[in-house]
Amino acid sequence: MAGRTWHSLPEYEALRALMESGTTSKAALRLGLSQSAISRSISSLEARLGRILFERDGGRLRPTFEATQLNRRLDPLFEALDRIDGPIEPTQETLRLTAPPTYAHRFLVGHIATFLQANPHFFISLEVNSSEDVIRRVQEDRSDLGVSGIDLTRQGVKLTPYRQSAAACAMPKDHDLAQLDTIHPTHLHNQPLIALSRRHSRRAQLEKVLTNSRSVPRIVAEASTSFAAVDLAQTGLGVTVINPFPVVHYRSDDVVFRKFESPIEYRTYFVTSDNKPTPAIARAFIRHLRLHTVRMQLTEPT
Known part of the structure; x- marks a missing residue:
């Protein structure tokens, strides 16, 4: 016809x-x-x-x-062809998932639970590693899927954008700076600051922004994760500058987040192998995350 x-x-x-x-x-x-x-x-x-x-x-x-x-x-x-060509008896598919603590401990565990409830024939093995190790595990075929916040390109690894975020300042609701809609680097001059530890590349980026603005905060503590930095800020110890995804979703009741005016931007990626097809279970979990990630302040999907 x-x-x-x-x-x-x-x-x-x-x-x-x-x-x-x-x-x-x-x-x-x-x-x-x-x-x-x-x-x-x-x-x-x-x-x-x-x-x-x-x-x-x-x-x-x-x-x-x-x-x-x-x-x-x-x-x-x-996926339908896989089911047709696959074994007649149902088999339990396993997703080897890896992510750093900021994504794994609070964000991913909830999505893993809802994903497995909807797909009882699936199984997930979650490894919590540093961002560098997330890339390495996928590269070495020890994980099928990773979630990472660093743009670290390596041979055999593919990074697919998932979220993008503006840098944010986190502080208690009664903090003087909480009255502002946007925090500029000069606002942090002489302010108590909770910094990420020096092993983070973002620490050097922040220091460069502050130096260019001639802003000298007083660093009172360091933390290795955004969640820990925000938890310290919540106590009144000081202000912190972090990637708001996904911490803003879990701390917005007791902490104020304000955009930090700077060229610092954050991206979160799905990490998969570039040397073999992405397993169907990994693609299904990626779709699940994209579909069920709620709207959050200062961050949006890509």
């Missing part, structure tokens, strides 16, 4: 393989095809849809927004 939409599974398989591997050679190896066969499938799909799906960037193919959207819509198809 004229005008009827038709679909080609080989084209969709080529799209997904190229999305997840990044090169036609890796996609071809994954599907057991030639590179020219991959290129022909992509060209045919682009011609049928009337859209550009990939752009060349320094020898690597970068998916366009249209390709990303189409690939996401194909998830149910490939």
